[in-house]
Amino acid sequence: MPKALREIYGEVLRDVGRENKDIVVLDADLSGSTKSAIFGKEFPERFFNMGIAEANMVSTAAGLAAGGKIPFVNTFTVFLTTIGLIATRGLVCYGNLNVKFGGAYGGVSAAYDGASHHALEDIANMRALPNMLVICTCDENSTRQATEFAVKHNGPVYLRLSRETFPDLYQAGESAFEFGKAKIVRDGTDCTIMGCGIMVHHALQAADILAGKGISARVVDMSTIKPIDRDMIERCIVETGAIVSAEEHNIIGGLGSAIAEAMATMDVHAPMEFVGTEDTFTESGKYADLLKKYKLDPETIAAKAEKAVSRKK
Amino acid sequence: MNKLRLTEERIAQLTDKARLFRIDVLKSVHQVQSGHPGGSLSMTEILTVLYLEKLHINVNDPTDRDVDHVVLSKGHGSPMLYRLLAEVGYFPKEELMNLRHINALLQGHPTNHIPGVDMPSGPLGSAFGAAQGLALAQRLDGLDRRTYAILGDGEINEGAVWEVAMSASKFKLDNLIAILDYNKVQLDGTNDEIMPLGDVPEKWRQFGWNVIECDGHDIVDVNRALDEAIAAKGKPNMIVAHTVKGKGVSYMEGKAAWHGKAIPDDLMKVAMDELGGEM
Numbered sequence: 305m306p307k308a309l310r311e312i313y314g315e316v317l318r319d320v321g322r323e324n325k326d327i328v329v330l331d332a333d334l335s336g337s338t339k340s341a342i343f344g345k346e347f348p349e350r351f352f353n354m355g356i357a358e359a360n361m362v363s364t365a366a367g368l369a370a371g372g373k374i375p376f377v378n379t380f381t382v383f384l385t386t387i388g389l390i391a392t393r394g395l396v397c398y399g400n401l402n403v404k405f406g407g408a409y410g411g412v413s414a415a416y417d418g419a420s421h422h423a424l425e426d427i428a429n430m431r432a433l434p435n436m437l438v439i440c441t442c443d444e445n446s447t448r449q450a451t452e453f454a455v456k457h458n459g460p461v462y463l464r465l466s467r468e469t470f471p472d473l474y475q476a477g478e479s480a481f482e483f484g485k486a487k488i489v490r491d492g493t494d495c496t497i498m499g500c501g502i503m504v505h506h507a508l509q510a511a512d513i514l515a516g517k518g519i520s521a522r523v524v525d526m527s528t529i530k531p532i533d534r535d536m537i538e539r540c541i542v543e544t545g546a547i548v549s550a551e552e553h554n555i556i557g558g559l560g561s562a563i564a565e566a567m568a569t570m571d572v573h574a575p576m577e578f579v580g581t582e583d584t585f586t587e588s589g590k591y592a593d594l595l596k597k598y599k600l601d602p603e604t605i606a607a608k609a610e611k612a613v614s615r616k617k
Numbered sequence: 618m619n620k621l622r623l624t625e626e627r628i629a630q631l632t633d634k635a636r637l638f639r640i641d642v643l644k645s646v647h648q649v650q651s652g653h654p655g656g657s658l659s660m661t662e663i664l665t666v667l668y669l670e671k672l673h674i675n676v677n678d679p680t681d682r683d684v685d686h687v688v689l690s691k692g693h694g695s696p697m698l699y700r701l702l703a704e705v706g707y708f709p710k711e712e713l714m715n716l717r718h719i720n721a722l723l724q725g726h727p728t729n730h731i732p733g734v735d736m737p738s739g740p741l742g743s744a745f746g747a748a749q750g751l752a753l754a755q756r757l758d759g760l761d762r763r764t765y766a767i768l769g770d771g772e773i774n775e776g777a778v779w780e781v782a783m784s785a786s787k788f789k790l791d792n793l794i795a796i797l798d799y800n801k802v803q804l805d806g807t808n809d810e811i812m813p814l815g816d817v818p819e820k821w822r823q824f825g826w827n828v829i830e831c832d833g834h835d836i837v838d839v840n841r842a843l844d845e846a847i848a849a850k851g852k853p854n855m856i857v858a859h860t861v862k863g864k865g866v867s868y869m870e871g872k873a874a875w876h877g878k879a880i881p882d883d884l885m886k887v888a889m890d891e892l893g894g895e896m
């Protein structure tokens with residue numbers, strides 16, 4: 305039975321906390337939801353519930369990091385990457401401090417809570433900060449390995465998580481996450497769909513739809529959004545000639561933007577289409593219904609892929 | 618504005634309305650298996666007296682500036698706000714049974730696309746400053762109107778709340794009436810467990826506010842507190858309403874676990890029995 309990404313993350317925090325006594329965890333009155341409470345239960349002396357005070361939480365984490373600790377800050381990512389942003393930019397990133405950001409409830413996964421709680425600009429906010437690494441994984445094993453990477457890396461890391469349970473993509477023991485390296489999870493020759501998070505799974509379904517139409521789609525898991533894997537982008541442009549980005553995020557400033565920025569400075573180019581929310585606020589609803597209504601579904605990815613292929617010269 | 622003492626008959630009427638509002642709100646969060654029962658129930662009497670006794674509003678003309686404003690800064694209490702907005706005629710109360718549905722009117726947290734909502738809220742701490750802005754606008758327009766802001770006790774963990782505590786005092790914003798739904802419980806636990814608040818009334822007094830305490834479940838006492846705040850001059854007002862999270866449903870009372878938990882059918886039945894409602 306696959307587990308929710310937040311659950312896996314909470315368990316990894318506890319596991320790495322057993323090995324490394326410098327790991328400290330902070331939350332802003334949402335530890336039951338972010339699952340940081342799993343760590344807090346075992347290590348109450350290294351767990352700080354800051355109350356509903358995200359700015360204070362990130363500033364405190366900056367100080368803990370300067371004091372040699374490895375703080376993980378946690379809350380709904382829509383608040384972490386907005387209310388927490390001033391300290392993230394001005395202290396953590398400017399100071400290149402060793403703070404890790406657990407972004408629970410990425411995308412529209414806070415479904416019924418509505419637009420106020422959906423995080424669709426977080427990747428843009430975090431990606432634009434010098435020194436910040438941005439990671440968005442798609443299953444249990446990749447989340448586990450990305451969280452372990454965050455502990456080892458010295459510097460700020462943003463892990464974009466989800467409230468939801470995603471299907472397994474990688475087997476246990478397999479290398480499911482390599483920092484800075486995208487992974488081809490299905491090969492194809494006519495176009496490449498580059499996705500992150502839940503959209504990797506939707507891209508695989510889109511590839512099935514496209515196969516039925518005689519289009520061979522490659523699917524790439526772009527779990528590291530920053531720094532973006534330029535070599536993989538270049539290779540896919542050359543080998544497939546069309547690119548589609550797919551993310552549970554505004555099409556402005558996220559994964560698609562990162563890919564397009566990279567391609568613009570390459571000697572090879574390909575037609576590109578973007579799948580994501582189209583610069584709009586969302587609404588309350590069931591997660592699956594929201595993914596459909598806001599065009600984050602396999603059908604939309606397939607349609608955009610067809611369009612990208614049709615634009616080839 | 619009604620400064621007359623409430624008659625026994627009116628008290629009985631409002632008391633019964635509050636009971637019916639609790640029933641409707643629980644039904645609205647039960648049907649979608651999502652939403653926040655605890656913090657909706659704790660402010661039932663506050664919103665009942667505010668909307669049905671005190672507010673000067675114009676349901677038919679959203680451009681009318683000569684009205685009182687309400688900002689539900691603790692936006693997750695939206696189901697009870699929506700029930701009152703339906704009661705005063707902004708939309709049919711049947712809309713509550715579509716709460717949080719896709720393509721429906723009533724969002725998980727308030728937005729100003731919803732008739733009767735003056736300000737979006739949901740990110741705790743942020744909307745309180747907007748209430749200050751609305752109150753300043755009323756004063757600039759020379760209106761004898763007020764802006765009410767309803768805050769949660771967990772919400773006042775946010776530093777932004779204390780920025781308003783200073784600025785509204787500087788501006789002597791006596792048409793701003795904040796109401797703290799002081800149920801002593803937030804999300805992960807009680808205030809004392811998560812973020813001890815100390816002497817809440819005294820803190821606001823020290824920030825220069827006119828502080829009034831009341832029993833937030835006693836219609837008469839809430840009415841008195843609002844009258845005092847409306848009459849007061851020279852300082853912003855903070856009504857510290859002592860309440861119980863989940864008030865009215867025995868198994869929810871005082872429990873953080875019922876902050877935002879879906880109500881299963883068997884417990885819904887218990888709640889309806891206790892409140893005299895039907896499933």
Ligand SMILES: Cc1ncc(C[n+]2csc(CCOP(=O)(O)OP(=O)(O)O)c2C)c(N)n1
Nearest residue numbers: 333656739740741769770771772802803804
């Ligand atoms: C900025 C921000 N951080 C976190 C949350 C998530 N959250 C929603 S309600 C809540 C607890 C609120 O407690 P309190 O203010 O006491 O509300 P009440 O008990 O009256 O329901 C939290 C942490 C939020 N909505 N906004």
